[in-house]
Amino acid sequence: SSEVTQDPAVSVALGQIVTITCQGDSLRSYYASWYQQKAGQAPVLVIFRKNNRPAGIPDRFSGSGSGNTASLTITGAQAEDEAVYYCYSRDSSGDYRVFGGGTSLTVL
């Protein structure tokens, strides 16, 4: 399969834990990264190569992966985490790239 799929929307209560997932056959072989995009802004990398955080990204963001699923977890969601989150990886051949459709996170 050349696709990775995400749930369109997820909500979380303020301060709680939320996990956003990305599924695809290619994820059995290739790492995923995660981008956060707030309304009207450019995407920001929050997790790369499965579970690494760039400098400046709060440690409440973490990544993991198992089988055909990559996950982004926010432990103690804050109001400022409300955004659309995209996973990014390769297709099964490894030559092409794919974005998930994005998950809109609402913090209640």
Added chain:
Amino acid sequence: VQLQESGPGLVKPSQTLSLTCSVSGASTSSGGYYWHWIRQRPGKGLEWIGYIYYSGGPYYSPSLESRITISLDTSKNQFSLKLISVTAADTAIYSCARESIAEPYFFDSWGQGTLVTVSS
């Protein structure tokens, strides 16, 4: 490193969209990077368009490959995107980005993006 997109902001339907990404602070001839194009249509998600690198490619999104060409000009330290036969559905913010070959799976640099509107 900085990436800067440039090109017309308005293209007529059926014409060709041409964009250039100028790279500063890194060399496109170094061989260590993939050079990508990405777009985001209004209200839609991120869409990978394609990439090229010094010793290979280009590779194109299957959904666009019949209409796109990505090329690399190392003498000018830039790479380009051409999209033919555009329609209103090609209206989007187009961005260029860099991915390390040694440490892949994410973009370590991303241009600010340029809005291209397809309209008569």
